Amino acid sequence: QVQLVESGGDLVQPGGSLRLSCAASWDIFRFLTMDWYRQAPGKQRELVAVIEGGSITNYADSVKGRFTISRDNAKKTVYLQMNGLEPEDTAVYYCHTNWGSRDYWGQGTQVSVSS
Numbered sequence: 001q002v003q004l005v006e007s008g009g010d011l012v013q014p015g016g017s018l019r020l021s022c023a024a025s026w027d028i029f030r031f032l033t034m035d036w037y038r039q040a041p042g043k044q045r046e047l048v049a050v051i052e053g054g055s056i057t058n059y060a061d062s063v064k065g066r067f068t069i070s071r072d073n074a075k076k077t078v079y080l081q082m083n084g085l086e087p088e089d090t091a092v093y094y095c096h097t098n099w100g101s102r103d104y105w106g107q108g109t110q111v112s113v114s115s
Contacts, residue, residue, distance in 0.1 A: 002026060002104055004095045009109030012085055016113070020080040022095030022106055030073040032099060036080045038091035038111075045094070049080060062088075085113045 008020040026032065031053045039045040049069035050058045057069050068081040078095065090113050095106040 004097070004104055004106035006093065006095050006106040006109040009093060009111045011112040011114065013115050014086060014113055016085050017081070017083045018085065018111060020082070020093055020095075020109060020111070022078045022080075024076045024078070024095075024097075026076065026099075028099075029076040032097045034069075034071060034078040035096040036069060036078075037094045037096055038089075039094070039108075040088075040091040043091075048093070051078060082111070085111075087113045089113050 003025040005023045006020060008018060010018055012018055033050060033052045035050050036048045037045050038048050046060065048060050048063055049067055051069045051071050055071065059067060066082065066084040069078065071078045080093065082089065090111060092108040092110050094108045097104050
């Protein structure tokens with residue numbers, strides 16, 4: 001069964017850092033475009049970062065220069081390094097991909113930024 005499993009969420013102070021991980025169960029992982037989304041309370045889910053199979057990346061304007069998406073194809077894992085965290089980054093973060101016109105989501109991991 002296809003699975004995406006996130007980890008790494010935590011409570012941190014403003015200015016702190018976290019690294020989220022998303023482990024996939026696909027053998028075709030290396031070909032997949034992988035995304036990180038987030039959803040804050042009362043807000044719509046928004047795209048944060050994208051990494052293509054060829055490791056081309058793209059970011060939401062709100063996280064450019066602070067967040068870095070990367071992947072390790074041997075470990076079938078995508079990462080989101082988050083630096084300079086702000087209270088506005090508080091959200092549940094989801095790993096996502098699309099294959100065969102179907103969306104696959106992880107269960108989400110909570111990131112809370114507060115002093």
